[in-house]
Amino acid sequence: xxxxxxxSSSVPSKVAGALTCLLREHPQVTIxxxxxxxxxxxxxxxxxxxxxxxxxxxxxxxxxxFYDLTIDNQTITSLRxxxxxxxxxx
Amino acid sequence: xxxxxxxSSSVPSKVAGALTCLLREHPQVTIxxxxxxxxxxxxxxxxxxxxxxxxxxxxxxxxxxFYDLTIDNQTITSLRxxxxxxxxxx
Numbered sequence: 001x002x003x004x005x006x007x008s009s010s011v012p013s014k015v016a017g018a019l020t021c022l023l024r025e026h027p028q029v030t031i032x033x034x035x036x037x038x039x040x041x042x043x044x045x046x047x048x049x050x051x052x053x054x055x056x057x058x059x060x061x062x063x064x065x066f067y068d069l070t071i072d073n074q075t076i077t078s079l080r081x082x083x084x085x086x087x088x089x090x
Numbered sequence: 091x092x093x094x095x096x097x098s099s100s101v102p103s104k105v106a107g108a109l110t111c112l113l114r115e116h117p118q119v120t121i122x123x124x125x126x127x128x129x130x131x132x133x134x135x136x137x138x139x140x141x142x143x144x145x146x147x148x149x150x151x152x153x154x155x156f157y158d159l160t161i162d163n164q165t166i167t168s169l170r171x172x173x174x175x176x177x178x179x180x
Contacts (some may be wrong), residue, residue, distance in 0.1 A: 040126035043169055047154040061151040064137040079133055
């Protein structure tokens, strides 16, 4: 599984391009974010990427989960987004 | 389709409970958020709600999209999360 890290300064359209590229080669991609601002950029990127893959009849499904991270001996809980691309099912 | 509004001061565990309840009665639920902090609370709530429905072999799928909102004659673009609960497919 491929992992992307998105920060608060990431440009959503560029992340969307990279995500689309990864999803075309791998069935699952994980996006790691720390903080609300990074999550915001990641979710915008997913919304943009949906437009890139929509002409192929595909849809992006996002499943959020928590993960623990240790930075400077402090444990913080952040979000991980599991992204999957599938034919529109629902 | 049911719509929920999540703000930056919403408590994720409570939103998770309400979301689980709605998903058990409706096939699709929409969460509207304005701003990164609200989105953060909503995504935390979805991650928590996954735990509530996991024992039933179900999974929550989230699909973000943009929507335009007019507040005080200003148009702002915000995120809408389409939430669907299905048996674990992938």
